[in-house]
Amino acid sequence: MQPHYDDNDIGAGGTLARLGDAGAVLTYLTVTDDLVGVLDAELSDEAARAQLRDEQAEAARAIGVGNQIWLDYPDAGDWDYFALRKRLVAEIRRFGPDFVLTVDPWLPYESHQDHLRVGRACAEAVMLQSLPRFASDPEVDAAFEPRDVTGIGFYFTREPNTVVDISATRERKHRAIDAYRTQFRPEALALLHRGLEAAEREWAREQAFEFGEGLKVLRPGHLHVNLDPGV
Numbered sequence: 615m616q617p618h619y620d621d622n623d624i625g626a627g628g629t630l631a632r633l634g635d636a637g638a639v640l641t642y643l644t645v646t647d648d649l650v651g652v653l654d655a656e657l658s659d660e661a662a663r664a665q666l667r668d669e670q671a672e673a674a675r676a677i678g679v680g681n682q683i684w685l686d687y688p689d690a691g692d693w694d695y696f697a698l699r700k701r702l703v704a705e706i707r708r709f710g711p712d713f714v715l716t717v718d719p720w721l722p723y724e725s726h727q728d729h730l731r732v733g734r735a736c737a738e739a740v741m742l743q744s745l746p747r748f749a750s751d752p753e754v755d756a757a758f759e760p761r762d763v764t765g766i767g768f769y770f771t772r773e774p775n776t777v778v779d780i781s782a783t784r785e786r787k788h789r790a791i792d793a794y795r796t797q798f799r800p801e802a803l804a805l806l807h808r809g810l811e812a813a814e815r816e817w818a819r820e821q822a823f824e825f826g827e828g829l830k831v832l833r834p835g836h837l838h839v840n841l842d843p844g845v
């Protein structure tokens with residue numbers, strides 16, 4: 615579950631490609647329409663949206679993403695947190711993911727409200743979806759059964775407790791990121807690749823592999839009144 619069309623791939627593309635290779639069905643849910651990040655101010659919203667979707671499809675082929683869900687909330691808009699939380703509960707009840715990945719809303723100095731609200735709403739939705747009296751979408755709720763979400767992994771985190779070996783998949787991750795031309799000029803993309811490579815090497819520094827992705831992985835039980843002293 616991501617705020618913008620490229621967050622999953624930049625934050626956890628190597629991990630997601632590995633999960634796909636291992637047989638997982640990958641579904642991306644993108645909350646906003648991402649139009650604010652489009653570089654060309656003259657492009658119509660319709661044309662920009664089509665371009666973003668094409669680029670996302672190109673990236674998805676590199677990573678192995680099977681399904682895309684778009685909620686089309688306005689990028690950097692003043693949309694309602696609680697409406698999003700309800701929608702995410704409905705999507706979890708509808709699709710029943712085993713595991714959810716999203717941005718870490720507790721990243722120090724993260725100031726983008728889309729990241730803060732999507733990360734928090736996603737965490738809260740994972741925690742609330744199993745409670746039958748929590749109302750989401752009436753059609754979904756009519757067939758309610760609690761989903762066994764085993765955990766949540768936050769990327770763009772300063773406090774990873776898990777480092778995934780992405781040595782075999784990082785080339786595909788970086789190829790996926792190259793698809794995002796509508797929002798990154800070539801020099802910005804080059805900078806992003808360099809920054810990511812430094813982070814991937816740093817995460818793997820004390821590991822037996824060369825490139826890693828750091829994630830904060832929690833069980834749903836950690837997301838409310840957490841008494842586990844190790845977290």
Ligand SMILES: [Zn+2]
Pocket residue numbers: 617618621729
């Ligand atoms: Zn983002």
